Amino acid sequence: MQVQVNTDDHIQGGDSLAQWISDECKSRLSRFQDHVTRLEVHLSDVDAGKSGANDKRCRIEARVTGRQPVTVSDDSDKMATAFIGASDKLARALDTDLGRIKDRHGRDTIRTAVEE
Incomplete structure (x- = not known):
């Protein structure tokens, strides 16, 4: 998984911030x-x-892979808090999005369920 970090002109931190974001x-x-x-x-x-x-x-x-991009955002007083909030939202969004693929192909339906 490749991580690309972009900041505007008002964000301080440089390479150390980018490395922390990437590791997290x-x-x-x-x-x-x-x-x-x-x-x-x-x-x-x-x-x-x-x-x-x-x-x-x-x-x-x-x-x-094979899906539309998933985008989330979070606002906070501190950059670290905003990042943690956004990463938590992204985890939930990916669970939902990738769970749909799994459910669509992995679940029994009324037509395919085996009667006991």
Whole structure:
């Protein structure tokens, strides 16, 4: 799973932030590594440097093999909190999206169920 981190001009952190984001993505979303080819993490300061409530935004887009991209975002006062919130939302969204594939092909229906 490849992780690409993009930030706007108002986000500080550089390579250490990008490395932390990459490590956390791989750790938190490791169970999806067979399905997700790339993650794009976008970090931004909505208020462009001014302080305020929920002014940090993290948007994560997951490129899933054979499926449409799954995108989530989260806003918070701190970038780390926004990232953790977005990664949790992404895990739930991927569970739902990939679960549909599994259910569609793996469940018995009324027509195929074996009577006991």
